[in-house]
Amino acid sequence: MEAVAIAVPDYIAFDVETTGFSPEEDRIIEAAFVRFENGRPVARWSSLVHPGREVGLKILRLTGIDLNELVKSPDMESICGEIEKFRGRLPLVGHNPGFDVSFLSRVIQGFPGVPVYDTLELARIVCPGLKSYKLGDLAGELDIPLCDAHRACDDAEATGRIFEVIQREIARLPEDVRKNIISIMGEEWASACLFQAEESFGHQLSLFIDGSSYGLSAARAEILQVSPDDSQVEKVPLEWLPDMLEALKGHIFVDYPERLDYANVAASLASYPGTVVLAGDVETLPGVGSGVCLLAAPHDYLCLLKASVIEKFARAGLLEHLDADAKRFLSAITVWKTRTQDGLFREIQLVGKGHALSRELSCSDFPDCQEHCAYSGRCFYLRALNTAADSRMIVTPKINCFDLPLEVNASACIVSGSDDLGTIWERNRPRLNLVRLREALEALRCSHCVELVERLIYKSLDVLGSKSDMVVPDDIVQTLSFVQQEIQLAIPDLRQQLRDSAGASWQLPFDPPVLGMNLRSLEYWMEQLQGVLMEDDTSIRLLEKGYGDSRGIIARKALWPAIEAKHALARRFEKVVLVSPNAGSMSQFEGLRRLHGLEPEDLVRFEGQETPKREADSGPLLVSIDKGHRMSYSEHLELTGEFLQRLAMESRENVLCLCPSYSYIRNLNSCISDSLESEGIAVFAQGIDGGTRVLEHLAEPGTMVLARFGVDIKGNSPVCPRILVIPRIPFMPPNTMTDLRQREIWDLGKNGFIEVSVLPVAFALRGYMETLSRNAGKIAVILLDPKLLPGQSAWGKDFMDQFHDVNAILCPPHTGIAQAVKWVSFG
Numbered sequence: 001m002e003a004v005a006i007a008v009p010d011y012i013a014f015d016v017e018t019t020g021f022s023p024e025e026d027r028i029i030e031a032a033f034v035r036f037e038n039g040r041p042v043a044r045w046s047s048l049v050h051p052g053r054e055v056g057l058k059i060l061r062l063t064g065i066d067l068n069e070l071v072k073s074p075d076m077e078s079i080c081g082e083i084e085k086f087r088g089r090l091p092l093v094g095h096n097p098g099f100d101v102s103f104l105s106r107v108i109q110g111f112p113g114v115p116v117y118d119t120l121e122l123a124r125i126v127c128p129g130l131k132s133y134k135l136g137d138l139a140g141e142l143d144i145p146l147c148d149a150h151r152a153c154d155d156a157e158a159t160g161r162i163f164e165v166i167q168r169e170i171a172r173l174p175e176d177v178r179k180n181i182i183s184i185m186g187e188e189w190a191s192a193c194l195f196q197a198e199e200s201f202g203h204q205l206s207l208f209i210d211g212s213s214y215g216l217s218a219a220r221a222e223i224l225q226v227s228p229d230d231s232q233v234e235k236v237p238l239e240w241l242p243d244m245l246e247a248l249k250g251h252i253f254v255d256y257p258e259r260l261d262y263a264n265v266a267a268s269l270a271s272y273p274g275t276v277v278l279a280g281d282v283e284t285l286p287g288v289g290s291g292v293c294l295l296a297a298p299h300d301y302l303c304l305l306k307a308s309v310i311e312k313f314a315r316a317g318l319l320e321h322l323d324a325d326a327k328r329f330l331s332a333i334t335v336w337k338t339r340t341q342d343g344l345f346r347e348i349q350l351v352g353k354g355h356a357l358s359r360e361l362s363c364s365d366f367p368d369c370q371e372h373c374a375y376s377g378r379c380f381y382l383r384a385l386n387t388a389a390d391s392r393m394i395v396t397p398k399i400n401c402f403d404l405p406l407e408v409n410a411s412a413c414i415v416s417g418s419d420d421l422g423t424i425w426e427r428n429r430p431r432l433n434l435v436r437l438r439e440a441l442e443a444l445r446c447s448h449c450v451e452l453v454e455r456l457i458y459k460s461l462d463v464l465g466s467k468s469d470m471v472v473p474d475d476i477v478q479t480l481s482f483v484q485q486e487i488q489l490a491i492p493d494l495r496q497q498l499r500d501s502a503g504a505s506w507q508l509p510f511d512p513p514v515l516g517m518n519l520r521s522l523e524y525w526m527e528q529l530q531g532v533l534m535e536d537d538t539s540i541r542l543l544e545k546g547y548g549d550s551r552g553i554i555a556r557k558a559l560w561p562a563i564e565a566k567h568a569l570a571r572r573f574e575k576v577v578l579v580s581p582n583a584g585s586m587s588q589f590e591g592l593r594r595l596h597g598l599e600p601e602d603l604v605r606f607e608g609q610e611t612p613k614r615e616a617d618s619g620p621l622l623v624s625i626d627k628g629h630r631m632s633y634s635e636h637l638e639l640t641g642e643f644l645q646r647l648a649m650e651s652r653e654n655v656l657c658l659c660p661s662y663s664y665i666r667n668l669n670s671c672i673s674d675s676l677e678s679e680g681i682a683v684f685a686q687g688i689d690g691g692t693r694v695l696e697h698l699a700e701p702g703t704m705v706l707a708r709f710g711v712d713i714k715g716n717s718p719v720c721p722r723i724l725v726i727p728r729i730p731f732m733p734p735n736t737m738t739d740l741r742q743r744e745i746w747d748l749g750k751n752g753f754i755e756v757s758v759l760p761v762a763f764a765l766r767g768y769m770e771t772l773s774r775n776a777g778k779i780a781v782i783l784l785d786p787k788l789l790p791g792q793s794a795w796g797k798d799f800m801d802q803f804h805d806v807n808a809i810l811c812p813p814h815t816g817i818a819q820a821v822k823w824v825s826f827g
């Protein structure tokens, strides 16, 4: 690598491992300090530390620290002197060092006492576009070896090396970009000195030469590189094409027997003459030839004019009031905008305030702005639109397909994996979350309106609680109209204040970005209020939002969003194809069909290939456990706890238990984790030991993971359990939509609950089982829900009928464990 001077060549990289996350309650078990000179490691100091308390199995497994060695180690007090001697007065470098400092400052007086640089913060700014900034992932991206992650010495050395690479990257940044970052972050920012070098150190040998570190660019590169003869393309059942194209005559649902990747099938339609829009998951689209254009919504693209205005604001000191999170995001944008090919925000991580700020910097004001814009020749969105005009296939996110710009001249739209089309359509409809509205008004100090909205929240809870009348009473409508008028009056004042504060020099085709976030928030709520109040009052309804969340959400009546979505597409395109794995089942079940807003003649099933028969000793095994009697919630929890303990100990397999709620996870965790950990089996509980990352631990042998329904295990994921336990079967959260749909089905003399709620869950479980089987070979799924047992509930039989072709057994708990273990051990 090219030698360039770096601002801080000598430093100490450090890291500690601890028994947990709390500096008050937890203790250090390992500390490491690595001295770097000229950016190279020259000396290491590390020690295990006797914590003076018990260490959880999880930590020992995560770090690989041997408990026997740990108990022979010195305590923290006795090594403080050595640490101080080793580190001297050199600046410190850590990866999210706030955590390490909070532990060390409790035991070392005056720690740190020197500048501390944070590679996590710096990497987010200087290397925007990475999928993850965890130490291991970042080291991998930057080609830095990290042999023993989660051991303090290796982590500290990797951190120090990352710091050196980051400094080189900073040195290569153009001087104006470095100055802009300092303006945004402020001169007093701890890392400002790294950006202050006088000269720019030439050699634009970027880490991101071809933009391949950016998610979307990489996906795009992959798409464009695959030739039509590539083996991926051969997987597409091309012989179906004539049938499928024939079917394009109407508005149809397509089912296909082998459940190949939806996008894969839809992608093969790219050979259809004329332009086709494919609405779906862009990232999973394999094997499409050239002539493909990615087109997102205007607000998904960076507006170069707004980005340059922000830099001017920073230099004028107008952004000083922003918090560190917002400043970091804006700094990352200044670097990213010099590197991005597509200008799509999905290339960078939108965490914290990133979502709101990306909206502020987006092309949302397009197209009126281009006449006044010096950047219009380079505008990312304009460029994407121009490319779309010459493309045979336009790929766009599903949410965007209803609202494509007029310039997109396509005749057919294929929606890939369209089961959630109704939900997506519904998301675009005006709705008011009263709690959020109150927060927005509070931020603007509209105390009178805050009170009114607060009263509305209580009122809406009454309405929801009684369930007697879901239509919003007149007085609520009147209050909403009043709030709307108040907001309408506040907007011009706020706009004037904003323009005054930004100075008179602004000749912008939009309100000053970022400075005007409050104004945008008011405008947003104004729009939602207008939408909700539009038309006749009876079209307004209060909706509940999911389990346990009874906050009032007021929305316009939308009974059949899927139908409306379909019609919206039909108005725009001559041909619409919705590709769904559930289409076959819809021809049998009225409720499912209605849920998707379809008529029987809408459904077309291709019989191009036969579904391979499942061999008797392959595929998943479904075990239903029969305890022989009905159980209360606590008895059932106890049964599940006992069952999981025995299962984990007897099988020593990786077990994933999908729980119905977070409180269930917590209860289960407190029942089983201690005894299992004493047996050497680590239990990871979602919501307690981290979020979805908890699933990563399923890659370790003999691990139990308790997670909420809805965990996403992708095809070909290395993280895959072989035994799946489901204590209770979940159903759609009750809300007005499902209530109304169910009622319609009851009116037809059918069971609305089964068709609208039970069947989709059964199909979802089937899909999940197929993914797991694909990844792990033989798997066993154990159902502990007593309602599934014969004779226990009206719907249990219907649910189990959906698994008629799966190897299934019904047995008492101990036999179930033996059967499951036997099944998965003969892979």
Ligand code: SF4
Binding pocket: 302, 303, 304, 305, 306, 362, 363, 364, 365, 366, 369, 370, 373, 374, 375, 376, 379, 380, 381, 382
């Ligand atoms: S043309 Fe409009 S959207 Fe594009 S960069 Fe200029 S101001 Fe932004």
